[in-house]
Amino acid sequence: MAAGFLLVGFIIGRQTGEINHESIMGAEALAGLEFSPAERDSMIQNLQGHRASFEEMRKLSLPNSVSPSVAFNPLPHGFIPNQSQIAMNWGLPASVNLPQKEHDIAYLGVAELSVLIKNKQLSSERLTRIYLDRIKTYGDTLQCLITLMEEEAIVQAKAMDAEMAQGKYRGPLHGIPYGIKDLLAVKGTKTTWGAMPYKDQEIDETATVVEKLTEAGAVLLGKFTLGALAMGDIWYGGVTKNPWNLNQGASGSSAGSGSAVSAGLVPFAIGTETLGSIVSPSTRNGVTGLRPTFGRVSRHGAMALSWSMDKIGPMSRSALDNAIVLAAIHGLDTKDKSTIPAAFNYDAKKNLKDLKIGYFASYFEGERPGNIRDRRVLDELKALGVELHPVELKTSVHVPSMLITLYVEGAAAFDEMTRLDLDDMLVNQRRNAWPNLFRSSRFIPAVEYIQANRFRSILIEEVHKIFQEFDVIVTPSYGGNQLQVTNLTGHPALCLPNGFDDNGSPTSITFLANLFDEEKLIMIGRAYQEASDWQQKRPPLFDR
Numbered sequence: 001m002a003a004g005f006l007l008v009g010f011i012i013g014r015q016t017g018e019i020n021h022e023s024i025m026g027a028e029a030l031a032g033l034e035f036s037p038a039e040r041d042s043m044i045q046n047l048q049g050h051r052a053s054f055e056e057m058r059k060l061s062l063p064n065s066v067s068p069s070v071a072f073n074p075l076p077h078g079f080i081p082n083q084s085q086i087a088m089n090w091g092l093p094a095s096v097n098l099p100q101k102e103h104d105i106a107y108l109g110v111a112e113l114s115v116l117i118k119n120k121q122l123s124s125e126r127l128t129r130i131y132l133d134r135i136k137t138y139g140d141t142l143q144c145l146i147t148l149m150e151e152e153a154i155v156q157a158k159a160m161d162a163e164m165a166q167g168k169y170r171g172p173l174h175g176i177p178y179g180i181k182d183l184l185a186v187k188g189t190k191t192t193w194g195a196m197p198y199k200d201q202e203i204d205e206t207a208t209v210v211e212k213l214t215e216a217g218a219v220l221l222g223k224f225t226l227g228a229l230a231m232g233d234i235w236y237g238g239v240t241k242n243p244w245n246l247n248q249g250a251s252g253s254s255a256g257s258g259s260a261v262s263a264g265l266v267p268f269a270i271g272t273e274t275l276g277s278i279v280s281p282s283t284r285n286g287v288t289g290l291r292p293t294f295g296r297v298s299r300h301g302a303m304a305l306s307w308s309m310d311k312i313g314p315m316s317r318s319a320l321d322n323a324i325v326l327a328a329i330h331g332l333d334t335k336d337k338s339t340i341p342a343a344f345n346y347d348a349k350k351n352l353k354d355l356k357i358g359y360f361a362s363y364f365e366g367e368r369p370g371n372i373r374d375r376r377v378l379d380e381l382k383a384l385g386v387e388l389h390p391v392e393l394k395t396s397v398h399v400p401s402m403l404i405t406l407y408v409e410g411a412a413a414f415d416e417m418t419r420l421d422l423d424d425m426l427v428n429q430r431r432n433a434w435p436n437l438f439r440s441s442r443f444i445p446a447v448e449y450i451q452a453n454r455f456r457s458i459l460i461e462e463v464h465k466i467f468q469e470f471d472v473i474v475t476p477s478y479g480g481n482q483l484q485v486t487n488l489t490g491h492p493a494l495c496l497p498n499g500f501d502d503n504g505s506p507t508s509i510t511f512l513a514n515l516f517d518e519e520k521l522i523m524i525g526r527a528y529q530e531a532s533d534w535q536q537k538r539p540p541l542f543d544r
């Protein structure tokens with residue numbers, strides 16, 4: 001994907017460095033290869049030509065928004081997503097009681113708020129002001145906000161109220177406030193990516209996800225923090241806090257989105273995941289996160305970290321809330337060639353017992369911390385009349401090795417930042433942080449990157465063979481290597497609260513499904529949450 005990752009990337013050193021037998025031998029050691037003196041001598045002219053090509057390419061600055069011409073496709077052989085879209089049946093109540101206290105209103109979910117707005121018991125403007133006040137009150141404490149869009153939000157809310165008065169109703173997101181992770185561009189605002197080198201960056205476009213939410217009637221309140229360049233919860237302004245424990249970070253990289261939803265600052269927020277960045281903050285902050293299938297949601301206008309792994313999804317109070325948001329943001333986008341046409345059909349009348357549900361049996365065994373709560377979820381699902389079938393996640397390929405695809409793509413996405421030493425401006429300089437990972441990833445040969453993607457093709461087929469036997473598979477959120485596997489294959493995941501650990505921090509369980517089968521995740525997630533109340537818990541410091 002990036003010429004800079006050719007094997008010669010090991011040996012060029014500084015651009016003025018001489019390419020000779022000794023430098024080639026050094027590259028061989030890094031790549032685990034060995035050539036003869038005659039072979040090294042034959043290479044020199046070709047390697048000089050390669051480096052000249054690198055230097056020519058580096059004369060042109062590549063913006064992060066330019067994707068490689070080779071696009072990742074997660075579809076197994078013969079798999080074609082259903083493209084027959086039907087009308088949604090959300091199964092919403094006819095009425096909802098409007099709480100007297102504003103903080104109780106703030107903790108209602110999208111589903112309940114939509115009924116209140118539709119029935120004109122609550123105006124979008126009042127709701128928007130409630131959340132704006134909470135953001136201004138708690139945003140600094142949580143270090144979860146980068147940009148507040150108060151003026152624009154009030155204008156949008158008033159417009160949605162005017163439409164309601166005229167009899168125009170856009171759907172369940174009409175007038176609903178929300179926030180986004182600040183790696184999504186919005187014209188006229190800064191898009192900082194949470195990183196010091198970009199803290200004043202303005203991108204002259206608006207992300208497709210935001211445009212779709214605006215069309216659905218949602219009201220954007222602001223842009224929330226993310227760990228710098230989508231890693232962790234450390235950003236240029238501090239560390240985003242977990243509302244349940246202010247001595248603990250919110251986890252990442254969708255740290256601000258998770259923290260804000262948890263503290264009742266918005267009913268939903270948009271996050272992104274490459275390798276756990278929705279699942280992890282959803283777990284830490286006790287919210288419900290949906291990681292859609294790769295290609296389900298357009299990434300146009302979003303910072304690229306890994307073109308073959310990045311995914312955009314909602315974080316909210318419930319599985320149903322996430323479904324309502326997904327219905328608005330999914331779909332083919334001509335501006336993002338990775339998007340795949342597929343229907344999203346949710347029908348509240350469908351019977352949960354019609355689903356075949358498996359669980360990764362070995363991940364629930366033993367005395368691993370959290371297994372008691374995870375096994376309790378299995379019992380609660382059985383109490384709902386669900387029959388559970390044991391299954392194992394076994395693959396013939398070494399999954400961690402394939403993560404070089406993420407490292408290589410990330411290093412390519414931030415090539416200039418590394419070459420111009422802008423990476424020194426990032427707050428997090430630990431060995432496992434992006435600056436060091438990007439630098440070391442420049443020494444991954446292009447051949448090995450391609451090989452990793454070939455092995456990934458095998459992984460896709462093997463995992464599909466397992467998943468096609470089930471509608472949903474239940475797993476501990478961090479059980480085995482499923483988080484790595486399903487992010488590499490592009491499978492959707494629903495992460496839900498399932499209790500608290502001994503320190504009072506939220507924990508979670510994860511439901512997995514086949515590619516583009518998110519509606520089945522919503523079916524089981526909604527049923528589980530209607531039979532439990534973990535998603536209704538509020539962090540005490542912010543329940544006021």
